[in-house]
Amino acid sequence: MLKRFFLLCSGADLELLQKCANGEQNKYAGIGATVFFTALMATIAAAYALYTVFDNIYTAIFFGIIWGLLIFNLDRFIVSTIKKRESKRQELVQVLPRLLLAMIIAVVISKPLELKIFEKEINQILLTEKNQMTLDNKTQIAQQFTPEIDKINSEITSLKDEVTTKENEVNTLYETYIAEAEGRKGTKLIGKGPVYKEKREKHDAALAELNQLKKENTEKIKQKEIAIANLVENQKLKETQTQPIISSFDGLMARVNALNKLAWLPSFFIFLLFLAIETAPIFAKLISSKSEYDYKLENHESLVKTWIQQQVHQREAILQTDINLNDKVYSDLKTEEELYNYKQKMARNLMKLQADSFYKNQQEIL
Structure with missing residues (x-):
């Protein structure tokens, strides 16, 4: 029963094969087995590739089976349409387009399996790229908020400098009326005379202005600090919102690009393996005698x-x-x-x- 199934997979005429020798039947059973297992590998490869796209195992298996049946039909068609001719040149002419199609099929089958075989190395490359993308994303988002934050910080500094300047002015006035009272400066008369009172009034007025300025600037600084806090919060919120996009950067195209960054020799040998499997029935019929x-x-x-x-x-x-x-x-x-x-x-x-x-x-x- 298994032999008959493989003969069916080979695309040969079963009625004619039944009249042939057992060795002839075994040859075509081997060709049919190659076609079947190639389609099976294509199903596995397509299912894995589609799972990275849909992230749903049932959908991936369903479309993987459809893809496997398509490859099975193509391989069976390729093998069954190769006929022995009187001239090797004629055989080569009919084989060339089929070889090209077989090479395309080999690439399509081998690439998803390479992604699975080198999954750990690909994950490491993707992790490095995600980390770099996270840093770049934070830098780009910061560039949107940093100018505004720096502007508000500069305004806060100006308000604080304004208070400091006023404090220095008040301290100077304080030193002036104290020195007048002690007779060290001004009229150099010890005591609290008219000049002392005038300078004291100037100091008291400046002190009142300082207190008022402190009160106003403190309120302004508080509002500006709240604005900075809101900007920082918005910046972090935007980073949080964009992070899932970076975290999900592991689709099929990203994995193929990561695979291309690995050493080419192992991938090339895997491709050669599937190319040999895919073209084996073709070469078997090409080099075999009638x-x-x-x-x-x-x-x-x-x-x-x-x-x-x-x-x-x-x-x-x-x-x-x-x-x-x-x-x-x-x-x-x-x-x-x-x-x-x-x-x-x-x-x-x-x-x-x-x-x-x-x-x-x-x-x-x-």
Whole structure:
């Protein structure tokens, strides 16, 4: 039963193979097994590749099976359409397009399996890229908020400098009226005279202005610090919102690009392996000599071809005979007097009817 299944996979004529030797059947069973297992590997490869896309095992398996059946059908078609010819050159000409198709299939099958085989190395490359993307993302987001934050910090610094300048002014006035009271500066008279009172009033007025300025600037600074805190919070929120995009950067294209960054030699050998598997049936039929099955298939095709040619020739002969008979019949009819008189009578009646109809139409018009 398994042998018959593999023979079916080979695309050979089962009725002809049943009449062939056991060795011939085994050869085509081996070809069919290669076609089947290639399709099986294609199913696994496609299922894994689609799982990285859909992230759903059932969807991946469903479409993987469809892809495997497609590859199975293509391989079976390629193998079954290769026929032994009288000339090796003719065989090579018919094999070349099939080899090209087999190479394309080998690439399609091998690439997803390479992704699975080198999964750990690919994950390491993707992790490095994600970390770099996270840093770049934070830098880009910071560039959107940093100018505004720096501007507000500069305004806060200006407000603090304004308070400091006023404090220095008040301290200077304080030192001035104290020195006047002690007689070290100004009038150099010890005691609290009129000049002392004037300087004290200036100090007290400046101190009141300082207190008011501190109160106003403290409120302004508080508001600006709240604005900075909001900007920082928005910046972190944007980083949090964009991080899932970076975290999900492990799709099929990202993994293929990461695979291309690995050493090419292991991937190349895996590709060669699948190329050998895919082209093995083709080369097996190409290099093998004409076998029993080939002769029987050629004989069967020759019988069908001959029968078709006979049928076509027979139909052409019938057509030509019918044409000749019709020509002779109508040629003989041309010389018959009875047929001539009958047609003349009918033509005369037709012309009378036409004349009567024309006359009636003219009367209606008038």
